[in-house]
Amino acid sequence: MKAMIVRECGSLENLKLETIADPIAADDGVVVDIHSCAVNFADSLMVEGTYQIKPPLPFSPGLEVAGTISEVGKDVTDWQVGDRVQALSNWGGFAEKVAVPAHVLFAIPDHMPYDDAAAFVITYSTSHVALDYRAQLKKDEWLVVNGAGGGVGLTAVEIGKLLGAKVIATAGCDEKLAVAKNKGADFTINYNREDIREKIKEYTGGKGANVVFDPVGGDVFRQSLRAIAPEGRMIIIGFASGDIPQVLTNHLLVKNIDVIGFYWGTYKTYKRHIMENSVAQLFEWYKEGKISPHINAVFPLEKTAEAIYTLKNRKSVGKVIVKI
Ligand SMILES: NC(=O)c1ccc[n+]([C@@H]2O[C@H](COP(=O)([O-])OP(=O)(O)OC[C@H]3O[C@@H](n4cnc5c(N)ncnc54)[C@H](OP(=O)(O)O)[C@@H]3O)[C@@H](O)[C@H]2O)c1
Structure with a gap:
């Protein structure tokens, strides 16, 4: 698969398009075929190596994605191939696929576009x-x-x-x-x-x-x-x-x-019901038309560094998306 990879932490120039092996689902996880990945402030800090989470090198940044499940681990019972999901990937999102544990998935509303879903949670x-x-x-x-x-x-x-x-x-x-x-x-x-x-x-x-x-x-x-x-x-x-x-x-x-x-x-693990109740409420408000993400710009995968620069240089309004 294609992925934007960092081999050494530093400037965003270090982010390069590479072809790497496809990920494999863990027993308790799934593989998501990514349609959209949101850009977050943390992506630039992660590339610099100054974020609180430091993925092992080499890695692809990108911590929230939306797409469809293409593979399911043997212990996963509540998700199926083809399900439309949002995933809190921690990293690995600026790529065609990502393997994540099943507990970081949220089902997305039927008619919600993938760009909105990636920009949302x-x-x-x-x-x-x-x-x-x-x-x-x-x-x-x-x-x-x-x-x-x-x-x-x-x-x-x-x-x-x-x-x-x-x-x-x-x-x-x-x-x-x-x-x-x-x-x-x-x-x-x-x-x-x-x-x-x-x-x-x-x-x-x-x-x-x-x-x-x-x-x-x-x-x-x-x-x-x-x-x-x-x-x-x-x-x-x-x-x-x-x-x-x-x-x-x-x-x-x-x-x-x-x-x-x-x-x-913190609420991914501590008092997890607070995050789950919040996301459920927010999807309801989205379905009722009470909230909708403001997406300022959409970039292709190979322009991920430019997408992150847009955010870092204060040029973006609302969210920036990388479309895979
Ligand atoms: N606590 C949490 O759980 C949590 C969750 C998500 C994000 N965050 C943090 O919240 C902060 C904002 O995240 P975001 O995704 O909203 O980022 P963002 O889209 O880039 O927005 C940050 C805003 O900060 C303003 N700003 C002021 N000085 C700036 C500077 N020197 N460089 C860049 N922006 C500057 C900019 O507005 P003006 O140009 O109008 O000044 C910009 O629109 C980040 O520190 C991020 O790590 C925390």
């Missing part, structure tokens, strides 16, 4: 579990979503609206903010030319944000932390800016603020 479920379960976002609360034009940011805007919040989207360019507005954001802030703290205070009538969803870190995090209402919650999703902010605990004390860590991958 990680971003939507990250936003959903973070806002609903960890931050306990309530109807009519003020939610600020930072990096609202990015993968998890844009889904957080949609989920925030579905949970009944009033949403303020922040981003570094007007094109991304226009898409966030289309997805339901009530107000927008361009943090390259507007003061986040001042604008949040203005939009909330001086109250401040009840919840801040932050995948960006750095100054965007620091400024929005200063615009949180008493008993507000700051939920830490990631550090796309590359700047991991430090928090002064006396500021939390005087304003009764919670700073909440969140890593969605």
